[in-house]
Amino acid sequence: MTPQSVEHLMEDIExxxxxxxxxxxxxxxxxxxxxxxxxxxxxxxLADQGLDIESRLEVMTAIAAHTMVENMLLNVERLKDQAADESFSDWLSQHGMK
Structure with a gap:
């Protein structure tokens, strides 16, 4: 894994x-x-601390998952602001979040 290989994968995702x-x-x-x-x-x-590849992958996956939850919360807040005209509870229900 190099920064360049990660950047390339990020570009593909984006x-x-x-x-x-x-x-x-x-x-x-x-x-x-x-x-x-x-x-x-x-x-x-993590490698310097002796974690094997599977353990490092698990930590990196946890970091990515935590970031995805944070992103979801930020997006819900953004969408909540956009949905100010309607009841937020109704809006959540319409989008399968309640």
Missing amino acids: REDPLDFGLLSIDEQDARQLMASHFCEVNEV
Whole structure:
């Protein structure tokens, strides 16, 4: 695993699920590079601490899953703001979240 290989995989994912960087002062390439480098550093630290590949994969999966939950919460808040015209409870029900 290298930052470049992770960046390449991120680019592939973003083709299917593009991110909106419109309001940020960091561009897509810099953001990918920053996060890919961070994940590789985490992997190196875990390896240096003696974790085998399966354990490192489990930790990295937990980090990714935690980030996905955080992203979901941020998106629900954003959508909640957009749905201010209707009851939020009704909106959640319409989208299968209640």
